[in-house]
Amino acid sequence: MTLTQRLRDAILAAFVASALAFPLLGFETVDAGGAMLGIETRFSWIGYAAVIVFFGRLGLMGFFDWWRLRQGRPEPAESKAPAKTDFLTRLGSKADKWLMPALIAFAVILPMLPFADRTVVDLATVVLIYVMLGWGLNIVVGLAGLLDLGYVAFYAVGAYTYALLSLNFGFGFWQSLPLAGLLAATFGIVLGFPVLRLRGDYLAIVTLGFGEIIRIILLNWTDVTRGSNGITGIPRPTFFGIPFTADPPEGQRAFHEIFGLEYESIHRIIFLYYVILVLALVTNFFTMRIRRLPIGRAWEALREDEIACKALGINPTNTKLTAFAIGAMFGGFAGSFFATRQGFISPESFTFIESAVILAIVVLGGMGSQAGIVLAAAFLTLLPELAREFALYRMLAFGAAMVLIMVWRPQGLLSHREPTIRLPPRPKARESGGE
Template sequence: MTAAERLRDAFLAAGVAALLALPLIGFETVDTGGPLGIKTRFDYIAYAAVAVFLGRLGMRIAFDWNRNRREQDSQAGSDRKELLSDLGRKADKWLMPVLIGFALILPMLPFASRTVVDLATVVLIYVMLGWGLNIVVGLAGLLDLGYVAFYAVGAYTYALLSMHFGFGFWAALPLAGLFAATFGVILGFPVLRLRGDYLAIVTLGFGEIIRVILLNWQPVTGGPAGISGIQRPSFFGFPFSNDPPDGTTSFHQLFGLEFASIHRIIFLYYVILALALITNIFTMRIRKLPVGRAWEALREDEIACTALGINPTNTKLTAFAIGAMFGGFAGSFFATRQGFISPESFSFIESAVILAIVVLGGMGSQAGIVLAAAFLTLLPEVAREFALFRMLAFGAAMVLIMVWRPQGLLAHREPTIRLNAAAGKGTS
């Protein structure tokens, strides 16, 4: 593409952006003491058009540069891809222990305030959800846009069991995972013959069905009002309370500490850390078992997978069920941490964020998902002071990263075990 074509393309994109921005940010209603007045913000439109022009021009230059480089040296591109895949393997092997060690000592660091620990807990929730969805998307190659449905099933399972049957968190946790896995199988049966875009549409519809049920089944789910007063977790029967019921010893009394509300925050942090580590260990182990290798074979080529005698029906169902199970565990923890849940917490945007974590981190890479979860969770908090432009900065950052690293931060989609050990360098 010539320089003139790049400029024309950038001018066209800037014009479209200005037209779209005109009704969205070009006018603002103001209180004048009587009827509402309208204030124009055409300078914002100009800033947006300039930003889009420069961004589009930069993207075209980068795209053309990458295309020319690939055409000039395809072998170097192949070597670079192998290098990135090797980097992903090494990151899963060496970076993960560093991240786990940092996570273990985080609450004891000098800067670990209540806010920091609380944000770290949110990051770990998304890390666990990302690792659970990675089984379906990264290992089995099944595009799931309704993963938040299993998250919701786990949350509402714990909330209902706690409120109506008196179940504690630890007693309800396996049941939440079991119910979510059951819904995963229910989703898996109708989509056994689907793949690609059609599979994504069906899973998206399943997620919306669950959300609509939660909204309308008011006698059970509370409808739009949700469920409040959900039982908070205790330290194996010792509540985090300054005024425990008669005959009950609280956590701080058990250890002879002065009461502090941060004790419960730190306990919740270590609970989700333990659940996330269990998810990681399980995923790393199962991908080396026959079912894990069947997932990878299904991801690479379903027809060849069937020709080898692997049952694609059972393979897909196990991927959906196990991935959904970990989503249910995360949902159960979310419910006990919040003490309140509603259908608004399980919208499609949550599924999109979880899928973005898997893709951005590099499908198949456990360490990459940790980095992507931290980035996508903390960036909106860091950009909160930008108010109106917070999500614009969030989207721009994602676009830049995907232009820079379209395969993900730490791509690792190599099969766990190859038939030709000499060519594939053995197991990874």
């Protein structure tokens, strides 16, 4: 890109920024005394915004042009060396060999580390919830190539299933967990049937509508879901029937009494952390195993080309339905854990923004990359927490970071995917003078 083109683009960006900043930054309401409000102008802020965007755009274009030139630089012909790849690409190619085991080992020992206080463990639990949701949605989006913007609906179904079963029928967490997954998978099949003939944007719109339908039902079916008041008093899971309370019910001993420990509330936090860690690892193990089965290869064939998939004799109807059902099942498991961890759920916990964040984790991590989803979930979960001190600009920083990463790595952080199956090498042709 020439310097003239860069200047033209930067001026256009500054003009757009000025137009957006005029109503947002150009005016401020002030107290004019009594019950009156006055308006003050801050037109200088508009100029500052335009200048910052102008030079920022110039700098970004220069940086990314340099980056693309560096990545596409040819090697000397005589060396016959393969083209250089960046660090994240090399990391993605080795993710299954050592990155995932390293991440799992770190997750296992995290609560035992010196800096792992209550806040750290609780935040790590939230990260693992989003990791599990990302791995579940990865089946639908990353493997089967079906764009789903309503995944939060299955999350909500799992949460409300456990809450209602535990409060109305006395079911425990471990009893409700498979039922929550089964009911969420049923809703996945219900969603799958109407969208069998849809692709791309049309599929996204229908799934978005499905997610909103579930949220509106939860909001208005007050006799069952208690509407906007939500459900409170959801029971916590126990350790093989052993509670984590300071004052256990009569005839029972608490966790700290059985193991001879002094009571600390962090014991329950650590237990919940290991519960979601086990659920996430089961999700990952199941996904990695099923990818190598015929149904997993059918998902990937459907993602690459549905017409070719039909030509190979694969039934796209069954393939799509299984992807929706299995992905929804893991969303239901995560929702059930979310309900027991929070102790309170309401429809406000399952808005479209949750679906957008989960989809962003899958896309940002790299479509089909299990390790990439872990990194993306940690990034998108921790960044808003780290920027919490800047409350006014927290979401601005969140959005800007996402834009920068997607411009820098449009294919995702770890875009490398190992082939599900490798063909054996072709045998060498026999020489004409051979046997």
